[in-house]
Structure formats: structure tokens, C-alpha cells
Amino acid sequence: xxxxPSISSDPMIDRQDVDRYAQWFRTYAKGxxxxxxxxxxxxxxxxxxxxxxxxxxGVLGKSLELSPEDMNLARTMALFHxxxxxxxxxxxxxxxxxxxADHGRLxxxxxxxxxxxxxxxxxxxxxxxxxxxxxxxxxxxxxxSPREKYFLRLLRDADKLDIWRVVxxxxxxxxxxxxxxxELGLPRTGKISPRVHAEILAGGVVNSLDLKTAPxxxxxxxxxxxxLNLYKSFELLHKRAYLEKIARALPPSRxxxxxxxxxxxxxxxxxxxxxxxxxxxxxGGTNHE
Numbered sequence: 001x002x003x004x005p006s007i008s009s010d011p012m013i014d015r016q017d018v019d020r021y022a023q024w025f026r027t028y029a030k031g032x033x034x035x036x037x038x039x040x041x042x043x044x045x046x047x048x049x050x051x052x053x054x055x056x057x058g059v060l061g062k063s064l065e066l067s068p069e070d071m072n073l074a075r076t077m078a079l080f081h082x083x084x085x086x087x088x089x090x091x092x093x094x095x096x097x098x099x100x101a102d103h104g105r106l107x108x109x110x111x112x113x114x115x116x117x118x119x120x121x122x123x124x125x126x127x128x129x130x131x132x133x134x135x136x137x138x139x140x141x142x143x144x145s146p147r148e149k150y151f152l153r154l155l156r157d158a159d160k161l162d163i164w165r166v167v168x169x170x171x172x173x174x175x176x177x178x179x180x181x182x183e184l185g186l187p188r189t190g191k192i193s194p195r196v197h198a199e200i201l202a203g204g205v206v207n208s209l210d211l212k213t214a215p216x217x218x219x220x221x222x223x224x225x226x227x228l229n230l231y232k233s234f235e236l237l238h239k240r241a242y243l244e245k246i247a248r249a250l251p252p253s254r255x256x257x258x259x260x261x262x263x264x265x266x267x268x269x270x271x272x273x274x275x276x277x278x279x280x281x282x283x284g285g286t287n288h289e
Contacts, residue, residue, distance in 0.1 A: 012069030013124060018076055024116060025050065025079055032086040039089065045176050046085040046095075049162055054078040057158035063232035064154070073124065077131045077155050080116070083107045096184050097136070098209055104136045131155050138207060153229035160224050161233060164242040167221055171249035186214045192255040196220065200259050203266070218250050225263045234270045243267065 029047045033040045057078040061071045084106025085095060092100035108129050111117055117125040130148055134141060135155050144152065169175065170182045190213035197219070199206045205227050206220040222243055228234055237243065247260040 013072040013076055013120065014069070015072060017120075018072050018079070021076055021079055021116065022051075024114075025083065028083070028110075028114070029086055032090055039093075041176075042089050042095070042181050043086055045166075045181065046082055046089075048176065049166065050079060050082055052162045052165070053081065053155075053158050056161045057154060059236070060154055060158055060230055060232050063230065073128070074151060074154055077128050077135075077151060078158055080107060080111060080128065081132050081135050081155060081159060083110050083132075094185070095181060102136070104133045108133045127151065135159060138205060156227065157229050157233040160228070161236055164221065164224075164237070164246075165240070167218075168242050168245040168249075171218075171245060183214050184211070184217060186211060186217055188214045190215065191251070191253055192216055192219050192259070197255045197259065199223070201262055203262075215250055215256070218246050219256070219259050222246050222259055222263045225267055228270070231270070234267060238267060238271060 026047075029043060029050075032043050054075050057074050058071065061074050066074065082103065084101075084103045087110060088100055088103050088106050089095060094100050095103070097103055111129060111132070117128060120128075127148065130144075131151050134144075134152055136159075140149060140152060166176065167182060170179075175182060192215045193210065193212045195210050196206050196212075196216045199210070200219060200223040203226055204223070206216075206223050208220070211217050211220065225234075225237065225243065228237065243260065243263055247256065250256040
């Protein structure tokens with residue numbers, strides 16, 4: 001993933017553009033805070049998440065030696081990847097896409113309705129919107145171009161790295177938002193469902209529609225390791241011990257132990273190989289939920 005397909009004739013985004021978009025984002029998000037404490041906490045969580053994902057994508061982009069122009073493009077995608085979350089919560093009082101709306105598509109709708117990217121070239125505008133719309137899907141579109149896949153994988157890795165940070169802090173008593181916001185309102189009682197257990201042991205990414213309990217959701221988060229793309233992402237996952245933190249928070253069970261061994265073994269393989277996994281090739285596919 002070192003060699004980035006480029007479009008040399010396309011005017012690129014500079015740092016001033018990113019700063020201007022960030023100021024627009026702050027103003028837009030602030031309009032949804034309201035007086036309700038729960039709504040304020042939910043919106044504040046997504047605002048903080050957005051800027052941390054921008055930071056994560058900067059770290060990953062540096063490891064890939066992105067040009068300044070492409071780094072600004074990646075940071076802009078990170079800035080807008082969840083902008084639809086605010087209207088989602090305002091309308092449905094939840095961040096659960098399955099019972100509300102696809103937040104990737106909502107984010108694109110916001111960008112279009114607010115004319116945020118209209119000053120960009122069509123190529124850059126379309127690429128940003130494409131990656132924003134697909135960043136949360138289980139599978140990448142099979143017809144995505146090499147450049148679209150490149151930035152999608154970068155964005156998806158950065159997004160997961162901060163989600164892991166949020167959920168592991170929550171499991172260790174340092175939550176930034178109400179429990180139902182972080183745990184999707186799933187019941188804490190119960191075991192890991194057989195379908196979730198089998199999917200992870202098979203090396204697959206769990207479909208969110210299969211989640212029945214909070215332990216299911218925790219297991220899904222561990223299974224995201226199969227959807228990482230960059231060697232730097234694996235390094236950060238190991239250094240920050242996110243898998244171990246989730247495993248310790250899971251209710252003890254045979255299924256939980258087997259899942260941890262599976263995902264840890266996969267992480268160790270990727271680290272020992274010291275190369276990008278096959279999913280990172282410019283023609284391959286990947287999964288994300």
C-alpha cells in the first residue's frame with residue numbers, strides 16, 4: 001500500500017481548506033447539542049471521535065509517506081465520515097443504523113445539502129463522498145477503483161482505532177457517554193451467541209444484525225482485527241492492548257477464550273510478517289461493520 005494511485009492533473013486540498021472545513025464542522029455540530037443532557041453527551045462524543053479519527057489517519061498516513069496533498073484529502077474524509085451522526089441522533093435518538101438510518105449515507109446527504117464540498121474539483125469531491133458513504137459498510141464495493149480502495153482502507157482503519165479506544169475506556173469505567181450509546185442498548189446479560197462465535201472463529205467479520213447481547217458486541221469488536229489493512233494499524237492495536245482490554249471485560253466463558261486466542265493469533269501473524277496483509281493490496285477486498 002506504499003504506492004498510491006495519483007491524479008496529477010487534479011487540484012488538491014491544502015491545509016487551509018482542511019482548517020476551513022473543520023470550522024464549518026464545529027459550527028454544524030454545535031447546532032445539534034440542544035439543552036437535553038443525553039443528546040449533548042451523544043453529540044459531544046461524536047465530535048471528539050471525529051477529531052481523534054483525524055489524528056489517527058494522520059499517524060497512518062505518515063507511515064505510508066503520503067504526500068501533503070493526499071494527507072489533507074485523507075484528513076478531510078476523516079472530518080466528514082460521521083457528520084451524519086448528528087442528524088441521525090436528532091431524528092432517531094440512537095446511533096444504531098439498523099433501527100434508524102445508514103450513517104454513511106446520511107453523512108453524504110449532509111455534505112450535499114450543505115454544499116460543503118462544492119468548491120472542490122469534481123474528482124476530489126466524488127472521492128471524499130464515496131469514501132464517507134462506504135466507510136461503515138461490511139464489504140467494500142467490488143467496483144471501487146484502486147484510489148477509492150486505498151483511501152477507504154485508510155479511513156476504515158483510522159475509524160476502528162478510535163472506536164477501540166472509546167469502547168475499551170468504557171469497559172474500564174472511563175465512559176464518555178451513556179451506556180446505551182456505547183453498547184447500542186444491548187442487554188448485558190447472556191453469552192456470546194453461537195452465530196457470532198462461529199463467525200469469528202472462521203476469521204470473519206460479524207454482521208451487526210446478528211448481535212443479541214452486549215458480549216456479542218464486544219466479540220464483534222475483537223473480530224475487527226480481521227478487517228485491519230495497514231501494518232501500522234496492527235502495531236497500534238498491539239501497543240494499545242485493545243484486544244486484551246476487551247477480553248478482560250468479557251464475562252468468562254469458553255467461547256470468549258476461544259475468540260481471544262483466534263484474534264490474538266491473527267494479530268501476531270500480521271506483526272511477525274512485517275508486511276501489509278493481502279486485504280491491503282490495491283485489488284483485494286475487505287470487510288467492515
